[in-house]
Amino acid sequence: CDIYGPSIPLMLGIQNVEPTMTMAGKVIPVVQNNLKVMSIGIVAGDDAPLIWRGPMVTQVTRQFLHQVDWGKLDILVIDLPPGTGDVQITLCQSIPLSGAVIVSTPQDMSFSIARKAFNMFQRLEVPVIGLVENMSFYQCKNCHQEIPLFGNKPLEMEGAPLLGRIPIDPKLVLSLDRGENLFLLSESSPAQEALTQVGDKVLSIMEEQLEKREKWKQSDQYIQSIQEPKPGELEIHWGSGKTDRFSAFELRLACPCAMCLDEWTGEKILREDSIPLDIYPQKIHLVGNYAIQIEWSDGHKTGIYTYQYLHKLAETRKKAQEEAFEI
Ligand SMILES: [Zn+2]
Ligand SMILES: [Zn+2]
CATH class of the missing domain: 3.40.50.300 (P-loop containing nucleotide triphosphate hydrolases)
Structure with missing residues (x-):
């Protein structure tokens, strides 16, 4: 036309x-x-x-x-x-x-x-x-x-x-x-x-x-869907078929934005006890083809979670769970 x-x-x-x-x-x-x-x-x-x-x-x-x-x-x-x-x-x-x-x-x-x-x-x-x-x-x-x-x-x-x-x-x-x-x-x-x-x-x-x-x-760099199987829980379904399950609390705590994490030292600024226990995501936006941005129920929405970061979070937690199980 x-x-x-x-x-x-x-x-x-x-x-x-x-x-x-x-x-x-x-x-x-x-x-x-x-x-x-x-x-x-x-x-x-x-x-x-x-x-x-x-x-x-x-x-x-x-x-x-x-x-x-x-x-x-x-x-x-x-x-x-x-x-x-x-x-x-x-x-x-x-x-x-x-x-x-x-x-x-x-x-x-x-x-x-x-x-x-x-x-x-x-x-x-x-x-x-x-x-x-x-x-x-x-x-x-x-x-x-x-x-x-x-x-x-x-x-x-x-x-x-x-x-x-x-x-x-x-x-x-x-x-x-x-x-x-x-x-x-x-x-x-x-x-x-x-x-x-x-x-x-x-x-x-x-x-x-x-x-x-x-x-x-069909790769780990593509999100097929994000679901909330129950309140406070998030499931990310990747193109590869892999599924990562996060609690909303855990994701909010891991927010990588400059208000929650010191950019230079990598030290956490956000205090765990400042997050409401019943926190949940109000909206999730796709950012380009590489990240998601979450608007939380506590009003915080500056965190951009890259796919790479989400994979790393899931991996770190899996390791921690395995170690805890061995002990
Ligand atoms: Zn000529
Ligand atoms: Zn943040």
């Missing part, structure tokens, strides 16, 4: 298509070349405003996600405007994105916008699949020499592979203007080859990431 530009209907040759609705009032996406498409250009036609204010864009983004009858999809591609505004942030926070592909022309100004996007995706824990350099060069028809149009500086960002460089290609420009599918034309073209390569790379990287994610979900 495409939010800002009414250009997508033109490029796909679906300018004059009227969208239809399901019985439930959802918009049915237009299908072209085996692609389900939704665009502001389809909904608003040529009357689409050229300037969108932030809140409106955010609202449209939500509608495209939830009020369009997408059905079953292999991949949902969301074309975002450049930058790091409301739309991007709303999107990253409202649905779990598999990854982001950053597209930039090889110019310093576009680079700096792309770099900001890269940093934003990293901060919001959206994996960056890679970079695509658009309008990289023009290939001379006669001698096949690559003539750079903007500059020779390659697009580089640490931790993000370059997926491909798309040349300026008259065939691509023409096919987009006519709303024809470049991939259905009889003759291949430089842009088509480059785009195919980018598509293949994106797919293989996404598959790798999916595998990694599955492995991670």
